[in-house]
């Protein structure tokens with residue numbers, strides 16, 4: 051069979067790597083892919099179509115006999131790629147446009163959680179600056195508070211504010227300066243949840259679901275969780291915070307009611323469901339849903355899946371998820387992201403990349419590319435996050451140490467990475 055993976059990050063490189071391991075898979079196409087997927091060779095082949103060129107992607111899938119398509123990132127989901135492929139009789143892993151609103155509309159997801167009594171922060175929704183400011187003046191007594199643009203903002207639409215002035219300034223940015231355009235037309239102001247964050251990922255056919263291991267991301271650019279928010283600077287799995295008891299609470303209080311709620315409302319949720327959690331004294335609360343796998347979390351949870359990835363995905367689109375194995379390795383994984391200097395603000399690209407020779411012999415390491423390009427045989431940087439270097443180990447400590455040993459062997463001008471990935475869990 052032939053597989054098409056849509057996206058260009060380290061998450062999609064990891065998906066290509068594990069898809070290619072299935073012996074029944076003849077071709078793995080990745081659109082548009084990156085320098086790392088270009089270097090894979092064998093079954094894997096980059097296709098120069100962007101992730102949002104929906105009609106072209108469908109035409110490619112039809113012309114190239116693609117049997118299964120996997121959507122990596124949220125943008126094509128919000129545009130309705132799953133509806134489009136299904137109408138054409140093509141199998142695809144992901145939620146429909148209506149179901150993807152769990153991620154693409156924070157207002158939808160908050161109201162959905164309220165309707166179904168799913169634990170999350172209390173909130174109010176605003177459509178204009180006047181009513182938001184009135185709420186800030188008259189109702190808000192305790193800080194911090196969290197202000198969120200409702201639409202997709204590439205992870206940048208969330209502001210934690212510590213006083214009234216900051217709150218009003220964010221409201222001005224969203225409604226008057228319109229820094230996120232239409233994605234900021236609706237705004238959520240919600241309670242700040244104390245606790246520790248972790249993420250849980252499910253693969254579902256709408257009714258049945260299977261869980262990957264939990265993971266913890268590192269969203270800030272700087273060590274000790276300082277500086278600006280990024281797409282994610284590293285992750286590890288499993289997250290010790292998510293004990294079997296917590297996982298059971300997450301299933302009963304969050305995953306099951308979410309799937310049932312979506313079915314009852316006529317938009318069954320299919321594909322990957324990412325639940326971003328705040329865990330406070332063993333009690334989970336939903337911070338956000340994402341309609342896809344996480345990046346960099348995929349780079350730690352997929353290597354820990356012992357069962358075949360493609361077999362599970364096929365079962366999820368055929369409604370036979372209960373009949374396939376979905377077992378995990380009893381190991382740990384860590385991934386460290388190497389970014390371009392200046393990221394998440396302005397950064398330069400086109401830097402030559404060098405690998406120390408010993409990298410190829412570092413046992414248990416997987417170097418997933420994100421912002422790299424292969425130009426006439428030369429690998430150069432082409433994005434903010436450039437690599438996600440994953441290592442497995444018998445313990446978290448071992449996987450972290452291994453990942454950092456590999457990171458030190460990769461070089462390009464201005465490269466930056468966090469030195470404390472996983473430190474919190476040790």
Ligand code: AMP
Pocket residue numbers: 171196205208240241242243244247269326328337338
């Ligand atoms: P989101 O894009 O909704 O995941 O938010 C980005 C980050 O903001 C989260 O990973 C949390 O660290 C933080 N955050 C969002 N909502 C809350 C909340 N209600 N309480 C505390 N922190 C939050």
Ligand code: GLY
Pocket residue numbers: 205267281282340343344345346347
């Ligand atoms: N790592 C956060 C995300 O994928 O949204």
